[in-house]
Amino acid sequence: MRFPLLQFLTIAVLGLAAPAWAQDAGAIVVEQPWARASIMASRPAAAYFTLVNESNEPATLVALETTIAGRAEVHQTNRQGEVMKMAPAGPVEVPAGESVRLEPGNLHVMLMDMPRPIKEGETFTLTLRFAKAAPVEVSVPVLGPGARGPGNE
Amino acid sequence: MNRAFVAKVLLALAIAAATAFAVAIGATYFLRDRESPAVAAGPDDQTFVEPGTVPIGGSFTLVDHTGKTVTDEDFRGKFLLVFFGFTHCPDICPTTLAEMARAIELLGNAVDDVAFLFVSLDPERDTPEVMAEYVKAFDPRITGLTGSPEQVDAMAKTYRIAYEKVPAGDQGNSGGGTAPNDDYLISHQANTYLMSREGEYLTHYSYGTAPEEMAKTTREAISTFGGAKEEN
Numbered sequence: 001m002r003f004p005l006l007q008f009l010t011i012a013v014l015g016l017a018a019p020a021w022a023q024d025a026g027a028i029v030v031e032q033p034w035a036r037a038s039i040m041a042s043r044p045a046a047a048y049f050t051l052v053n054e055s056n057e058p059a060t061l062v063a064l065e066t067t068i069a070g071r072a073e074v075h076q077t078n079r080q081g082e083v084m085k086m087a088p089a090g091p092v093e094v095p096a097g098e099s100v101r102l103e104p105g106n107l108h109v110m111l112m113d114m115p116r117p118i119k120e121g122e123t124f125t126l127t128l129r130f131a132k133a134a135p136v137e138v139s140v141p142v143l144g145p146g147a148r149g150p151g152n153e
Numbered sequence: 154m155n156r157a158f159v160a161k162v163l164l165a166l167a168i169a170a171a172t173a174f175a176v177a178i179g180a181t182y183f184l185r186d187r188e189s190p191a192v193a194a195g196p197d198d199q200t201f202v203e204p205g206t207v208p209i210g211g212s213f214t215l216v217d218h219t220g221k222t223v224t225d226e227d228f229r230g231k232f233l234l235v236f237f238g239f240t241h242c243p244d245i246c247p248t249t250l251a252e253m254a255r256a257i258e259l260l261g262n263a264v265d266d267v268a269f270l271f272v273s274l275d276p277e278r279d280t281p282e283v284m285a286e287y288v289k290a291f292d293p294r295i296t297g298l299t300g301s302p303e304q305v306d307a308m309a310k311t312y313r314i315a316y317e318k319v320p321a322g323d324q325g326n327s328g329g330g331t332a333p334n335d336d337y338l339i340s341h342q343a344n345t346y347l348m349s350r351e352g353e354y355l356t357h358y359s360y361g362t363a364p365e366e367m368a369k370t371t372r373e374a375i376s377t378f379g380g381a382k383e384e385n
Contacts, residue, residue, distance in 0.1 A: 036247055039240065039290050040283065044321075046243035077244055083315050084245045084360060085340040104248040105361055111243070112321065112336070145290040146251035 027054040038117040047109040053094040060131035061092040070113025209354040213308040218284035218297035231268040233348035239275035254292040259368035273299040316341035
């Protein structure tokens with residue numbers, strides 16, 4: 001709602017991509033994707049989005065692929081008192097009809113082994129692979145290094 | 154005559170007692186009325202500890218992002234907002250630095266009373282050049298600090314900051330992959346400290362504290378403990 005253009009673009013991108021697998025998967029919608037610009041080469045970057053599972057079956061995100069990073073994994077930041085620990089989150093399950101939000105300080109996509117930094121203003125493609133459902137390609141806009149979320153820079 | 158005199162004295166005493174009682178009640182209400190708005194509007198007594206009573210902070214020697222060796226003495230006279238992290242940190246550190254940058258904007262002219270320190274807990278990878286690039290991306294008024302592993306460790310101990318190196322590709326988790334040896338992350342305490350002009354602990358902000366809140370209490374600290382230092 002805060003960023004209708006982005007939502008429109010997301011829906012437009014998904015809309016273009018959807019017919020290929022719309023029959024078998026039910027809808028897994030990726031809302032408000034964004035990434036934070038990374039500062040220097042070889043520094044990891046983070047990407048965030050909300051996974052909405054509109055199908056009748058649980059969806060499990062098992063892998064991520066992108067050309068801008070050698071590795072992309074969902075990581076979880078865990079808070080233990082005042083200490084923040086980051087660890088791979090493993091497969092992310094989204095129950096039927098529910099959504100899971102990736103956001104700063106919580107679940108996030110960790111983009112590693114990056115040959116070059118990503119810059120504010122560019123977009124890249126992130127492919128989400130699920131256990132059963134067909135993969136979903138998302139166009140991720142890169143916001144500034146100090147961005148806290150779409151519409152919240 | 155005698156009885157009348159006693160009655161008069163008793164009456165006078167009763168009036169005096171009643172008056173004193175009324176005055177006391179009135180004064181109580183009066184004072185309460187005067188006090189309550191001040192309590193509501195002014196800084197909470199609990200906002201800051203008595204400087205010097207919490208053993209967090211102290212002397213340190215580090216290297217700033219221009220390559221210059223600096224100590225705690227170099228920041229005397231300014232309130233300090235101190236945050237620890239590392240530049241390979243993709244989630245918590247940029248978020249906190251972004252919030253610090255926003256707090257700097259919100260502080261307006263009061264920024265001159267405050268030094269903003271980002272201390273690397275990863276001195277092996279975070280050289281002064283790296284720190285310079287990094288802090289510049291958020292706000293040039295943030296000072297990046299690094300140093301030898303020993304210097305950084307001593308500073309972290311002084312500030313009671315827990316941190317630990319962990320491999321980035323944690324084994325045993327599906328999708329973890331294999332990570333090269335230099336591919337590690339640092340679990341670390343992510344609170345920001347507000348220190349007095351003398352480098353004494355005043356309060357801290359947990360991860361996720363709104364920049365508005367940070368700016369507000371920093372202003373309160375300036376008004377509670379004194380504004381710009383007099384030049385003489």
